[in-house]
Amino acid sequence: MAVNTPQKTPWYKVGWVWYIIFMKFAVITACIITAILIYRNPISMVVDDYYTEGRSINLQLQKVAEAEARDLSFYLDIDDEQISLRFRTGEADDNTALALVFFHPTMHEFDFSLRLPRGGDGVYRQQLPESISGHWRVDIQPLDDSWRVSQNIHLPAEDTIVMLPVNYGI
Secondary structure, eight states, X not given: OOOOXXXXXOGGGOHHHHHHHHHHHHHHHHHHHHHHHHHHSOOSSOOXXXXXXXXXXXXXXXXXXXXXXXXXXXXXXXXXXXXXXXXXXXXXXXXXXXXXXXXXSSOGGGOEEEEEEBOTTSOEEEEOSSOOOEEEEEEEEEXXXXXXXXXXXXXXXXXXXXXXXXXXXX
């Protein structure tokens, strides 16, 4: 009589073993790639000092309130090469120049600022460093930083943009 003894297959010939090993290596590789991406592209929107950030938000609200108290508003014209800015209502204390800051909503490396000198006709003008398009937040402020008018705009704009000081009900 013959005894049936099951033959053992070596571990490296079992398909499930290789599937499990492959999945572990895939997860480890994905973790390494994620770590490299995080290291090379740090998130710039995270703030370490929330107290200081909160105080600066309050200061910005005071600047908007000052612009509202002065009844400041602007007409903003942007074409491919030049920016023109003129007062719609109100007037600045110092009529030499204004600062215009463009903030990209997601990529801080695209942010830039311009200093717009006042021309003889009362219009503040400056050449654009390059043609811009898309969604931007634009801040207008004097050089002494005593008030601020901010607004979200979408470029290119066919019509003149009216810039009003908006405090968003705060």
